[in-house]
Amino acid sequence: MSEKKRIILHMDMDHFYTAVEEREHPEYKGKPVVVGADPKEGKGRGVVSTSNYEARKAGVRSGLPISRAWKLCPEAVYLPPNFPLYIKVSHEIMDIARKYADKFEQWGIDEAFLDVSARVKNYAEAEALAKQIKREIREKENLTCSIGIGPNKLIAKIASDYQKPDGLTIVKEDETEAFLAPMPARKLLWVGRKTEAKLKTMGINTIGDLAHYDPTVLAAKFGVMGTQMHLMARGIDRSEVEPRTEVKSISHETTFEEDTADADTVLNALDALSEEVCREALNQNLFFKTVTVKLRYENFETHTRSKTLAFMTNRLQDLKKTAKELLQTYLKRDRKVRLIGVRVSNFVKGEKQKTLA
Ligand code: TTP
Numbered sequence: 001m002s003e004k005k006r007i008i009l010h011m012d013m014d015h016f017y018t019a020v021e022e023r024e025h026p027e028y029k030g031k032p033v034v035v036g037a038d039p040k041e042g043k044g045r046g047v048v049s050t051s052n053y054e055a056r057k058a059g060v061r062s063g064l065p066i067s068r069a070w071k072l073c074p075e076a077v078y079l080p081p082n083f084p085l086y087i088k089v090s091h092e093i094m095d096i097a098r099k100y101a102d103k104f105e106q107w108g109i110d111e112a113f114l115d116v117s118a119r120v121k122n123y124a125e126a127e128a129l130a131k132q133i134k135r136e137i138r139e140k141e142n143l144t145c146s147i148g149i150g151p152n153k154l155i156a157k158i159a160s161d162y163q164k165p166d167g168l169t170i171v172k173e174d175e176t177e178a179f180l181a182p183m184p185a186r187k188l189l190w191v192g193r194k195t196e197a198k199l200k201t202m203g204i205n206t207i208g209d210l211a212h213y214d215p216t217v218l219a220a221k222f223g224v225m226g227t228q229m230h231l232m233a234r235g236i237d238r239s240e241v242e243p244r245t246e247v248k249s250i251s252h253e254t255t256f257e258e259d260t261a262d263a264d265t266v267l268n269a270l271d272a273l274s275e276e277v278c279r280e281a282l283n284q285n286l287f288f289k290t291v292t293v294k295l296r297y298e299n300f301e302t303h304t305r306s307k308t309l310a311f312m313t314n315r316l317q318d319l320k321k322t323a324k325e326l327l328q329t330y331l332k333r334d335r336k337v338r339l340i341g342v343r344v345s346n347f348v349k350g351e352k353q354k355t356l357a
């Protein structure tokens with residue numbers, strides 16, 4: 001049975017936080033701009049949330065320690081994140097884009113998938129639609145985005161990243177293989193750094209290498225993920241564009257490479273987990289009230305502790321402080337830790353801010 005052909009768009013705003021900042025402060029235009037932790041003249045902790053393209057030229061990008069950013073580009077304009085503003089703009093952009101889709105799925109704060117199969121007859125019409133979305137966002141919001149068009153979400157997402165900023169990339173069904181083949185395997189959604197390293201030892205560097213690899217060997221090595229990776233490498237993705245179901249909690253955990261009794265190591269990892277969890281909450285515009293930590297000792301004895309705050313928050317410092325407080329009681333000098341985790345729950349959805357900026 002043949003399936004109906006789909007046409008999917010993926011839209012991703014260009015250097016979102018810094019683009020919004022530049023729009024609000026035209027005096028920053030042309031200068032490198034970095035949004036993230038306070039650099040404290042090179043002594044700051046924490047990381048870069050994002051940077052504009054001028055700062056990226058100096059090597060400053062998302063996730064880089066802010067102290068490194070300062071060394072690479074001390075002349076940049078450094079700004080703390082203004083989340084209420086980014087969330088307001090995100091709502092406005094999503095409201096624009098949603099109108100153009102039969103099915104719409106927001107993905108993070110500045111990305112969305114649009115299934116337009118029922119309203120366009122072919123890729124030429126999809127291209128015209130994408131241009132219209134880009135125009136409306138530019139005119140109403142004074143911001144640019146990049147759009148990818150393809151036969152499924154996977155291709156559309158990779159295509160939107162292909163020509164940034166202000167890009168529009170169309171990859172038709174019969175072009176997917178040639179489009180994907182030269183790209184590094186890492187570009188596939190499921191391929192993280194560890195998997196990438198493993199693939200390299202197997203001689204797999206590009207998506208093309210992966211597509212031509214024996215799927216039974218991949219399945220034996222990586223389980224379901226191996227099968228999934230092989231399908232993706234061949235450009236196959238049947239997942240539907242659908243509004244995300246309501247999230248009940250957001251959590252991340254990590255297992256130490258070696259069990260450790262060193263409190264600093266554990267607390268640094270806890271901070272990193274809190275950062276990941278907080279970013280996801282921010283991306284989904286969720287404020288939380290409950291924080292839970294999990295700890296597993298080397299003998300697999302596992303503990304969880306929760307605290308419900310008196311207020312709702314999405315601030316990283318609140319999460320870090322609460323998580324630390326909760327975990328502290330378990331950090332005993334003679335006991336080695338195997339795993340820790342951080343979870344936030346009890347969500348309140350962020351309000352649309354009507355009169356900001
Ligand atoms: P991205 O779309 O990944 O990045 P971007 O929009 O800044 O740049 P690009 O032009 O390459 O799309 O993420 C959207 C926003 O999410 C980004 O502006 C800031 C935030 N973010 C973080 O806070 N930390 C991160 O590590 C990343 C990747 C993004």
Ligand code: MG
Pocket residue numbers: 012013014015016110
């Ligand atoms: Mg973006």
